Structure formats: C-alpha cells, structure tokens
Amino acid sequence: MKLAGLARGFKALLAVPVALGAVAALSSNPGLLMPAFAANALLAAALLTSGRPSVEVELRVEPERVKVGEELTLRARVRVRGGFGVVLLRLPPHPGTRAADAFELVDGTNVRALFKGFRPALRVYEVRLRALKRGEHSLEGVQVAYFHLLGASRPAAWSAPARVRVLVLPRVGFARARVPLRQRQLAPRAPPSRAGPPSTDFASVREYEPGDPFKFINWKATARLGKVMVNEFEREGSRSILLVVDRSPAMLAGTTVENALEYAVSLTATLARVLLRGGVGVGLYALPPGPDISPSTGEAQFVEILKGLVLMRGRATERGWGPDPRLSSLVAATRPVLVIITNVASRREAARLASLLSGLPARGVLVDVIPDNLPLKRALGPGAALPWAAARAGLYRALPKRFRVVTWDPAAEGVGAAVVRVLNALRWLP
Amino acid sequence: MKELFAALALALQALALLALAAAGCQLAASAAAALALPLGLAALASGRDRLLKVSANFSLAALLALAAIAALPARGAGLGCQSALPAAVLLAFLSSLLSNLCEAAGWLEREALEKGYDEGEVRGALASAALSLLALYAAAATAGWAAYEAASRHLLPALSLPIALAAFALVYAVVARAVWTGTE
Numbered sequence: 001m002k003l004a005g006l007a008r009g010f011k012a013l014l015a016v017p018v019a020l021g022a023v024a025a026l027s028s029n030p031g032l033l034m035p036a037f038a039a040n041a042l043l044a045a046a047l048l049t050s051g052r053p054s055v056e057v058e059l060r061v062e063p064e065r066v067k068v069g070e071e072l073t074l075r076a077r078v079r080v081r082g083g084f085g086v087v088l089l090r091l092p093p094h095p096g097t098r099a100a101d102a103f104e105l106v107d108g109t110n111v112r113a114l115f116k117g118f119r120p121a122l123r124v125y126e127v128r129l130r131a132l133k134r135g136e137h138s139l140e141g142v143q144v145a146y147f148h149l150l151g152a153s154r155p156a157a158w159s160a161p162a163r164v165r166v167l168v169l170p171r172v173g174f175a176r177a178r179v180p181l182r183q184r185q186l187a188p189r190a191p192p193s194r195a196g197p198p199s200t201d202f203a204s205v206r207e208y209e210p211g212d213p214f215k216f217i218n219w220k221a222t223a224r225l226g227k228v229m230v231n232e233f234e235r236e237g238s239r240s241i242l243l244v245v246d247r248s249p250a251m252l253a254g255t256t257v258e259n260a261l262e263y264a265v266s267l268t269a270t271l272a273r274v275l276l277r278g279g280v281g282v283g284l285y286a287l288p289p290g291p292d293i294s295p296s297t298g299e300a301q302f303v304e305i306l307k308g309l310v311l312m313r314g315r316a317t318e319r320g321w322g323p324d325p326r327l328s329s330l331v332a333a334t335r336p337v338l339v340i341i342t343n344v345a346s347r348r349e350a351a352r353l354a355s356l357l358s359g360l361p362a363r364g365v366l367v368d369v370i371p372d373n374l375p376l377k378r379a380l381g382p383g384a385a386l387p388w389a390a391a392r393a394g395l396y397r398a399l400p401k402r403f404r405v406v407t408w409d410p411a412a413e414g415v416g417a418a419v420v421r422v423l424n425a426l427r428w429l430p
Numbered sequence: 431m432k433e434l435f436a437a438l439a440l441a442l443q444a445l446a447l448l449a450l451a452a453a454g455c456q457l458a459a460s461a462a463a464a465l466a467l468p469l470g471l472a473a474l475a476s477g478r479d480r481l482l483k484v485s486a487n488f489s490l491a492a493l494l495a496l497a498a499i500a501a502l503p504a505r506g507a508g509l510g511c512q513s514a515l516p517a518a519v520l521l522a523f524l525s526s527l528l529s530n531l532c533e534a535a536g537w538l539e540r541e542a543l544e545k546g547y548d549e550g551e552v553r554g555a556l557a558s559a560a561l562s563l564l565a566l567y568a569a570a571a572t573a574g575w576a577a578y579e580a581a582s583r584h585l586l587p588a589l590s591l592p593i594a595l596a597a598f599a600l601v602y603a604v605v606a607r608a609v610w611t612g613t614e
Contacts, residue, residue, distance in 0.1 A: 035519040035523060045566055147534045
C-alpha cells in the first residue's frame with residue numbers, strides 16, 4: 001500500500017529529490033545533485049499550485065424576459081485563480097434540473113475545457129438557448145472538475161456559485177375576432193353587465209350569498225320568505241369574464257413541454273389580451289386554487305394575468321380539487337361569465353366538473369383541451385378527423401346546460417382559431 | 431492524444447535504460463527493462479493509464495536503487511555507469527511526469543465522453559498542458575543544472591556535502607508534513 005501510495009504523482013515527486021539527495025551525499029557521485037535540484041524546482045512549482053483553484057463565475061442572460069419559443073444568450077465570464085491543471089466547466093442548465101426541461105441548447109456548447117497554467121485564466125463563454133416552458137426559471141451553479149497536472153491533489157469536482165433568473169412568458173397568439181361586447185342586430189342580446197360597481201337600476205331580488213353587501217338586504221322580502229334576501233342591481237361598466245384554468249393531473253398528460261396545461265396557458269393569455277383590448281373585465285382563477293386575480297380591465301390587468309400564468313404549475317396529485325368556496329364567493333361578488341379551460345379526459349373528470357359547475361351560479365364556456373394528438377403533432381395535418389370527439393360528446397352530457405363546450409385539439413388547430421371559437425361561443429350564451 | 435503521451439513516456443523510459451546500458455550497466459538495465467517495459471507496453475496496448483504510471487515510477491525507482499547501490503563503498507566502485515545515472519534519472523523523471531499527463535488525458539477523455547465536451551477544445555487543453563509541462567520541466571532541469579554548477583564551483587568546496595544535504599532534508603521534512611496533511 002505504501003509503495004502504491006508512492007507511485008502516485010505528487011508523493012513520488014516529493015520522494016525523488018530526497019532520495020537523490022541522500023544518494024548523492026552517500027556516494028561519490030555529486031552529479032546526482034543536478035536531477036535532485038531539478039526535481040526540487042518541480043516540487044516547488046507543485047507546492048505553489050497544490051490548492052484547489054478558485055473559480056469565479058458571473059452569469060448573464062440577454063434578454064432576461066422572453067416568450068416561449070424565443071431565444072436568449074447565456075454569457076458566462078469565468079475567472080480561474082490558483083492551481084495548475086485541466087479545468088472542466090459545465091454551465092447551466094444542468095441535466096435533471098427544472099431548467100433543463102425549460103431550455104434547449106440552440107448554438108454552442110455548455111460544457112467547456114480549459115488548461116489553467118500559472119497565470120489566472122479568464123474566459124467568456126456564450127451559448128444560445130431556446131425557452132421551451134413558461135415560468136420563472138433559475139439558471140444556477142457551474143459544475144467544475146479539476147485535475148492537477150503534477151498530481152499534487154486528487155481530481156476534485158464541485159459547484160461554483162452563480163445564478164441568473166429568466167422570466168419565460170407564455171406564448172400569446174393573435175386572434176382577429178370581435179369581442180362579444182356589442183352585439184350585431186341578429187345576434188341574441190348580450191348578457192347583462194356583471195362587473196363594475198352596482199348601479200341604481202333595480203334588477204331582481206335573490207337569496208343572500210356570502211360576499212353580498214349588507215346594505216342590499218331586502219328586509220321586507222326577508223321577513224316574508226323567512227330567509228335572507230337581497231336586492232340585485234344592474235352593474236355599471238362592461239361585462240366581466242373569469243378565466244378558470246384547470247391544473248389538475250389530467251392537464252399534465254404529455255411531455256413537460258407539450259401538454260394540455262401549457263396550451264391552456266397560451267389560450268388563456270391570448271383570450272385575456274383579446275378581451276381586455278375589447279374593454280371587458282377579465283380575471284384569472286386556477287383549479288385547484290392557485291393564482292387568484294379578480295376581474296378588472298386595462299393593460300395592468302393583462303400584466304397581472306400574465307404573471308399569474310407564468311407562475312402557474314400543474315398539480316401532480318388530485319388533492320384540493322372539488323367544491324371551491326373562494327371561487328363561489330368570487331362568482332357571487334362579480335357575477336362573471338366563466339371560461340373554464342380543462343381536459344375532460346374521463347367520465348370521472350366530467351362528473352367532478354359537473355359537480356363543481358352545478359354549484360356555481362354562472363354561465364360560461366368550457367374549453368376541452370384534448371392533448372392526445374400532441375405527440376403526433378407533426379404527423380397529423382391540420383383539420384384531421386378527431387376520433388375522440390364522439391366519445392367525449394357522451395362525457396359532455398353530464399355538464400350543466402348553462403355551459404357551452406368548445407373542443408380544442410392544439411395539435412390540429414392554432415391558439416388564434418381556438419380563441420375565435422371561444423369568443424363565438426361566448427356571444428351565443430343563453 | 432493520450433496514446434501519444436503514453437508512447438513518449440515509454441520511449442523516455444527505454445532511453446533512460448539504454449543510456450544506463452551504454453555506460454556499462456547492461457545487467458541492471460536489462461533487469462529493469464525486463465520488468466518496466468512490458469508493463470508499459472501492456473499499458474499502451476490496453477489504455478490503462480495507471481499501469482503506465484506504475485511502469486514509469488518503477489523505472490525511476492530502479493534507477494534510484496541502482497544509484498543507492500552505487501553509493502555503497504564496497505559495491506559502488508564496481509559499477510561503471512555512475513556517469514550516466516544523472517541523465518538516466520532525469521529522463522525517467524520526465525517519463526514519470528508524462529505518465530501523469532497521460533492519466534490526466536485519460537480522465538479528460540472519460541469526462542468528455544460522458545458529458546459531451548467539444549473534442550477540439552479538449553485536445554487544445556491537453557496540448558497546452560503538455561507544452562506547459564515540458565516548458566516547466568525544461569526550466570526545472572536548467573535550474574537544476576545551474577544550481578549544481580554553482581554549488582560545485584563555489585559552495586561545495588567551502589561546505590561539506592553532508593551538511594548541505596542535511597539542511598536540504600530538513601526543509602523537505604517540513605514541506606512534506608505540510609503537504610501530506612493539506613493536499614487532499
């Protein structure tokens with residue numbers, strides 16, 4: 001074992017001058033001092049560089065905010081001090097991390113090799129990445145591996161701290177569609193305004209629901225009927241629409257990049273933009289509960305909704321899916337038209353949706369995102385026959401009639417076309 | 431690239447032993463070569479870096495042992511290759527360093543294969559490493575020669591060699607203690 005240890009580079013390096021010096025001293029051959037001095041000089045070099053090098057990394061991305069499908073440049077400025085040997089670097093994204101699913105390498109390589117001599121080494125590396133998945137992603141840590149050339153230390157591997165954040169926004173499509181705010185003559189009358197402050201125009205008397213202001217309680221009707229009743233007034237301003245995105249496990253069918261939820265997010269963002277530009281109040285809600293944005297109007301609301309969508313993640317478990325008091329009170333307070341974006345994958349899902357919707361005093365559109373063809377997206381042409389349409393028609397029968405169903409196969413139809421169909425369905429709501 | 435370094439290391443070993451044989455120690459050189467060179471050839475054929483290192487260090491150890499034997503008063507006078515020993519040791523030492531570089535190249539190739547490093551970049555890093563190592567060795571050998579010349583002309587006549595080497599060994603003992611505990 002000791003001999004084997006001596007065979008290792010640095011220890012041999014240390015032993016050679018000592019042995020040579022001793023032999024030179026004992027023998028009548030002082031010429032051996034020459035290799036002893038040479039080995040001594042090498043040993044000094046090895047000693048000076050025997051520590052682990054310090055690797056400082058500064059990461060930057062340009063731009064820091066991109067949309068899904070867009071490219072960005074990751075620039076790493078690496079400074080290596082100390083040591084004498086080969087340094088291997090691996091820039092983020094690292095395999096197995098969330099960032100690896102969110103970006104793909106387009107140009108360049110993120111694994112680099114360099115030789116660190118006696119002088120400090122400074123390198124600038126660039127790679128082009130394409131954003132694949134929305135979210136706030138962190139590109140962090142540079143993996144370093146080091147091999148000392150004279151064997152003065154064992155090969156070492158560690159991670160150098162460095163971090164940069166990238167905000168990947170969902171893809172927002174374009175849709176040329178009229179927002180169902182003003183109706184054409186032949187179209188049915190638009191649903192009354194549901195958002196904005198109540199006006200003084202009396203609309204009806206109804207039973208009290210949590211969230212109703214106490215000043216609207218109709219005491220006479222309450223005394224007559226034996227239950228709390230409130231007056232309802234027409235609302236000022238435009239109608240409001242609440243976009244409800246399902247993030248249950250059924251929405252995660254497919255890959256991490258191509259699944260129903262990712263397309264639902266893109267559809268939601270596009271719908272929000274089109275509706276907000278049409279002056280409609282738009283809100284966002286997630287099921288199971290996640291982002292919760294009350295309906296409002298304006299560009300700032302679009303940014304809020306976009307932020308909510310960026311951070312929305314799918315739920316791998318079904319816990320938390322069911323009757324939702326927060327959604328009920330939001331619907332009671334703002335009386336919105338609901339646009340529910342989901343995947344009615346099975347009879348069980350349909351029953352669960354029916355149970356949820358029947359408890360909500362609202363009408364709306366249910367968008368059924370069918371992810372089955374996404375893996376074959378390139379193979380299928382646009383407008384291909386959808387064999388599952390008939391099978392799902394049976395599932396839709398369980399849903400309340402107050403909701404119109406729009407089926408969307410993202411593999412065969414773009415987001416813009418889906419938005420047009422959703423808006424048309426909203427126009428024809430009862 | 432690894433094969434090139436391995437072949438160079440093996441050639442230097444052979445050259446060191448050849449120098450020894452040419453100076454008159456045929457038996458010792460043949461004995462060392464009979465053990466070290468097959469090991470080196472096997473390492474070259476199988477790509478086992480560690481085996482090459484063992485072979486190079488074995489040659490170096492054999493030369494040191496020979497030098498030690500030569501130092502014995504009874505036998506030393508009988509060895510005729512003392513004049514070739516310094517050069518042979520220097521060559522064997524360079525061979526040992528190259529075997530270290532060969533191990534680095536093997537490690538780098540394994541990493542490159544596993545993680546997908548750019549082959550051109552890896553080759554460039556190894557070429558820089560080899561050049562740096564050779565330059566370092568040349569500088570060390572020159573410094574060693576200059577130090578020896580200076581010592582033999584000015585220092586050694588004034589100081590006795592054992593006292594100078596005792597001071598040398600003391601410095602090494604201190605350094606070795608620090609290194610053994612602090613390099614991992």
